[in-house]
Amino acid sequence: MRLDLRRIDRVGVVVALIAAYGLVAPFALFRANRIVQGEGRSLLSALPPSLGMVLMALVIVGIVLALLRLPILVRLVTSFVVLAGLAIAIGGAATFLTPAGNTYARVSPGSGFWMLGAAFALLATDSLARMRPTAWLRIAFLAATAAAITLILTSDLWSGLSLMKEYVSRADTFWMEAGRHLTLASGSLAVAALIGIPLGIFCHRAARIRSVILNLLNVVQTIPSIALFGILIGPLSWVAATVPGAADLGIRGIGMAPAFVALFLYSLLPMVANTVGGLASVPRDANDAARGVGMTDRQRLVQVELPLAFPVILTGIRIVLVQNIGLATIAALIGGGGFGVFVFQGLGQTAMDLVLLGAVPTVALAFAAAVILDAVVELTAPANATNRTAPTAGKEATA
Amino acid sequence: MRIGLPLIIRLIVFLLLVTFLVMPQWFAPLLQPLTENGGPPVYVQSSLLSLTISHLTVVFAATVAATIVAVGLAILVTRESGREFLPLSRSLVNIGQTFPPVAVLALTVPMLGFGEWPTLIALFLYGLLPIFENTLTGLTTLPVSVMEAARGTGMTGWQRLTKVELPLAFPLILGGIRLSIVISLATATIGSTVAARTLGEVIIAGLQSNNLAFILQGGVVVAALAVLIYDTLLFAERVVARRSGLNRAA
Structure with missing residues (x-):
């Protein structure tokens, strides 16, 4: 099958480049305590092997879908699914990387996580901007995002992350x-x-x-x-x-x-x-x-x-x-x-x-x-x- | 935004500003009543003139970068080949202005370290919107007759763009740059909280040592610079607009 360049979405190319860099950059940072410099862990070493492979596959599918000229709704859903996957994975990385019983160790998101997040946030922004949602729909999107974040925060998903540890003590x-x-x-x-x-x-x-x-x-x-x-x-x-x-x-x-x-x-x-x-x-x-x-x-x-x-x-x-x-x-x-x-x-x-x-x-x-x-x-x-x-x-x- | 001052007042402000920056000690008796417990009336840890120059350099560099990116982006999204990027560019530039500058400083320090770079990034992001929007307006509201004439004489796309x-x-682009610069001049001062060399250093020293004279001299120098630069650019804009001969209410 010949690749037709007109079928490639140009914004998707930008998303793919950023996401590709995000895949190789360190996904999470591990620090022995709150002040020292962090050491980077790649996506596959920061997560339990099975979860790591799933996330890797999810991101790659996301990149492919972003590159194709698909209906806007498909692109929007893709970006939301990958972003949700990233949110779950970073919580998993914190639990996986922190040695049991160690209260000084800190795990925070690395540049790889931020890049992947930025790439698919870009896809979400682009899809939303092209959709031209009505005022009520925009408020609904905002409310849904806020609800999802509240849900994550009230669950224990992110409690291993250093930001949350900082919050708990204050x-x-x-x-x-x-x-x-x-x-x-x-x-x-x-x-x-x-x-x-x-x-x-x-x-x-x-x-x-x-x-x-x-x-x-x-x-x-x-x-x-x-x-x-x-x-x-x-x-x-x-x-x-x-x-x-x-x-x-x-x-x-x-x-x-x-x-x-x-x-x-x-x-x-x-x-x-x-x-x-x-x-x-x-x-x-x-x-x-x-x-x-x-x-x-x-x-x-x-x-x-x-x-x-x-x-x-x-x-x-x-x-x-x-x-x-x-x-x-x-x-x-x-x-x-x-x-x-x-x-x-x-x-x-x-x-x-x-x-x-x-x-x-x-x-x-x-x-x-x-x-x-x-x-x-x-x-x-x-x-x-x-x-x-x-x-x-x-x-x-x-x- | 309009700051209209008679020419004579502008000249006096300019002369006073230059005198103060070169010979701040002359103003010491004036500032003395503002200090408490015998604090110094004039900031001397660093020369005010060199702080002003480095303040202006940071603002200038950020504005040049913002201009290149914003104008480039506006040109891209008004071409047939780049139309796809219009919704995204609009959103991104708007997000740049919604992002509080202090947060930009806070988030970039871990990556870039203390110093001028976080401030440059913050000013760059904050300054994109006015330049982008004005350039976009400028490029999309050209009279149809002019564009048709340009096409009719056989100009290529590149010639139409540049000529x-x-x-x-x-x-209009210049108007956007003017707004961006005035915003950046004041915003640059908060860069000194992350060790950028700007006039904010004087103000922060005043806040820390409870010295109103420092706070006032830092603040007034920045405000005077902003008003003078704004007026000068507004003047330049009017001259350019008259030359271009296209009568358009900006």
Whole structure:
């Protein structure tokens, strides 16, 4: 049978190359204790022989299927099956490689595992992007993935992995920092929305003030986050010391208060700019019609302008939330808590498992927020909306 | 994003910035009130000028890499042969911006070690989106009449790309680069948490020794650089746009 090059999928070629490298690179890393350098174990030596052969076969079948131009659904299922196989195998490798009774030994995923994971995640991303799933379907995919990961985490499958051992010894602080991280990211967003949207409406009506406020907020965005956190320490300790009752409310120079205020200040620009942009994109006809039927300015705003501008305002909220989830990690540098605590502690001790304990949930949260809010934006946007200019124009984050 | 400042203010900001970087000691009396317990008012562990240069170098290198990859990718996916990669490229570039830069630093340090490399990767990933999206817009919204004329005169695909499409898309590409640079200038400071030589070093030293003067000088220098570079690039963009003669609201 002659191989027809037109039957080969080009994205599949990229997937195959990465996966082929993943097959030969070390699948898992074994370390005698938490700090020392790891030694790599290949796929076949990291797993019990039978499981190793099964995974090898699964990956090879996956590569072949990725290379062929098959229906998108087949490609998507292939990628999910291989990814699930990898998730199970890495747990198996941890159990297999850890000597019985040894509590110091650490097993973590090696570059081979990450490469194989990246290759099939790429296939999944490509299939999903080509499928153009509806908003609800995307949320369903996200929920299914979250459920699968929760299932793995609550079972003992991954408990031999070093990341999980790091978690077990810090379970209490982990959830406390998780709570702080979410409070910082979503709390500052809520305050920014409460102040930013009215400010945006005001800017929309008063053209002269608009440029002043937007310019000012733009300049705020150019201040590096770590500097803004630091600059706010002084004023907030002054407030705590002089304003009665402020200290009782938890306002202090260091800790969560300056981080909260800094995140709020960064959030204002996307909120105000997108509100202004959304209101500006309201068709003239809609406003004329509203005036024609005798609506007051207030009625027009609430019943016509805001509903029409809502998807663009929501896009601003999406930008802010994803940006804040990332920026909240930096709060740890000024004692503000959050997942950054583990990242910076881990970097200080060169304990990479601890770094991952902070970084992985942050990335997962940012992705989940992006998927959910993108879906919500799509659901609220009118089907015939053509002037969706704001998403990329507003995506100007600072860190 | 628009930062419009009258020319005279920009000049003053520029002169003040240069003076401060070359002769920071002149500003010591001004910064002294911000320190506590007799702390030093000016960062001296390392020269501010050399930190600024290395900060700009990291940002410049990351932006050049992001520009090459993003523009190359946008060209690829707008050709017939590369159309297959469009959905994937879009998703990947978006993922690059969703990934928090601190997490990128944290995840790349085990592979690349402490120093400039993790920062370069983080800035590169973060900067791809604006350049890619703008180039894509530039290449896909060219007037049909222009493209037909180019084909009619018998231009090859390569000639059309280099003589018609890219020159016409150039102002938009430059706009993407501008956004990317401004984001990177501020983001680069967090690279100093993993020992990259940037102005973040000054800010972190200030946070550690509780010295507001350090935090302020680091932060203000970065912000001033960002505003000045943004304005300059915006100006360049307008000049280029006027020359290309294609009137398109960016």
